[in-house]
Each structure stands twice: as structure tokens, then as C-alpha cells.
Amino acid sequence: MKHALSVDVEDWFQVLNMRDAVARERWPDLPLRCVDATRRLLDVLARHEARATFFFLGWIAERAPELVADVARAGHEIGSHGYDHRVLGELGPEGFATDLERTESILRGITGSRPEVFRACTWSITGRTLWALPVLAGRGYRIDSSVFPVLHPEYGIRAAPAVPYRITTPSGTLAEFPPLTLRVLGRRLAVGGGGYLRLFPVRLLEAGLLQMERAGWPGCVYLHPWEVDPQQPRQRLGFLRGFRHYVNLHRTLPKLEVLLRRHAFTTLSEALAQSPSWTAKCAEFSWNGLSG
DSSP: OOEEEEEEOOOOGGGGGGTTSSOOGGGGSSOOOHHHHHHHHHHHHHTTOOOOEEEOOOOHHHHHHHHHHHHHHHHOEEEESSSSSOOOOHHHHHHHHHHHHHHHHHHHHHSSSSEEEOOOOGGGTTTTTTTHHOOOOOHTTEEEEOOOOOOOSSSSOOOOOOEEEEEEEETTTEEEEEOOEETTTTEEEEOOOOHHHSOOOOHHHHHHHHHHHHOOOOOOEEEEEGGGGGOOOOOOOOHHHHHHHHTTGGGGHHHHHHHHSSSSSEEEHHHOOOOOOOSOOEEEGGGGTTTO
């Protein structure tokens, strides 16, 4: 089975952990390090004949259109990560629709087609922002990957399924493809990427993939270009935020190489399409009852 690999294309200074350290007004004056980092990821994927979904910030795509074009030409899927990494609670429904439209216009201008897969900044579709789901469906998105099925102080819906499922909304239906978790002693452990990939041994992530395979589902792994950039500028973030952002940056690429050698990866769309479980036993949830 092929699993899904995804890359959230944002730069180090746009991460939520940096919001108090780097003001948005400074962003245009900072060099884009994510361009070279994303190209390193493209080289690694090409070497292993793997494909992925790249969720681009519109802000990045505006400034690096050639990068978006190169990712698309390499056969990868282009998704939307919103315009400038604002959490949905900050945007509100109308602001979210405007944010989506702005990013769609930028990506369509580069690739010739609008994105149909989406991931919210910092997994910010939660029990308080479920209004985002009908907004996405109404704009023609087929797949969302924004609901983390764990309990976390800043995101997540613990009661949400850990395998792909359909969500029905008044505006249409879309597929939800959650990031990978591992069930241990009756509890879900987040292992699918980001800081979890950098912190935990690879064998935990592989156990999650194998657990999904046994159930007939693909898993979804994610990472960011700044996570393969150990030389990025360092900021004073405090212990917890600093640990989350900087832990084991030098190990991201080696761990990714291990995963790519041992497992097959493709885009979110293709991973769902090749799964027999998607049509045979996919669960369906109402958008306003998802959180329990």
C-alpha cells in the first residue's frame, strides 16, 4: 500500500511558535529559506520515486512562483495552506473564504488549475471552527487534512476518526484525511510528522503506518521545509516553544530517507483512491456533529 506524504510549504518565521518573536511586518524583509529547503525535499523524493502533496501558503507562492511550478512539473499535488498562516479562529468564516479565494487565485495563476486539497494552519479546524468545513466544500475542495484526532492544547478533536472519512455539509461532501497516529494502550499517540517525527524514533512512526495498513488504510505523514534547515536563524522562544521548533532538526532528512526506503509514498488524492477501504467501509459524519 502507498501512504500519503505531505509538505506544508511555509518558512521558519511563519510558524505559530514564532508569532511573538517575529512580527508579520518583518516577513517581507526576511530571506526565503524555504525555497532551497523545498528543493532539497524534491531531490530526495525524486531519488526514491516518491510523490507528495505540497500545501503552499499563498504568501510563499506569490514570492516563489517558480518553486510552485517546479513542484507541479515534478508530478506532485499542489494544495492550499491558506494565504499567510493565520489560524481559522482569527479569520472567521468570511475572512476564511476571502483567504481561500486569494490563495486559489495565486496558485491557479501559476499552475493553471485551482487547488482541491487543503490543510489549515496549525491543524486549526477544531470543535470551535467546524464552520470551515462547509466553506471548503462550497468552494469545491475534495479533500481536507486539518483535523488532528488527538487532544492537544492548541489543536485537535480527540473524538474524530483516526482513519480517512467523509464529512457531509450543507455545501457538499469532502474527504477528511487525518495525520498519522498510533494506538497504544487504548490511547492515540501523534507520530505522523513535524515535531513528532523529529522527537520520536522512526520505528514508532512505522508502527503507525503498519497499524493503518492492517486496517486497510493509508497513513498520512507530514513535514515542513524549515524542518530540513538546521541552519535557520535562532530565536528566543522560551523552553517549550523552543524545544518544539528546534528539537532534532538535523535528523529530519535522515529519518525521511529511512521512511522512503522502507515504504511507498504518494499524494493524498492517490493514496485515498488506491485504498479499497475508501469505498468499502468509509465512515460518514455530519460536519456539525464531528466533535462528538
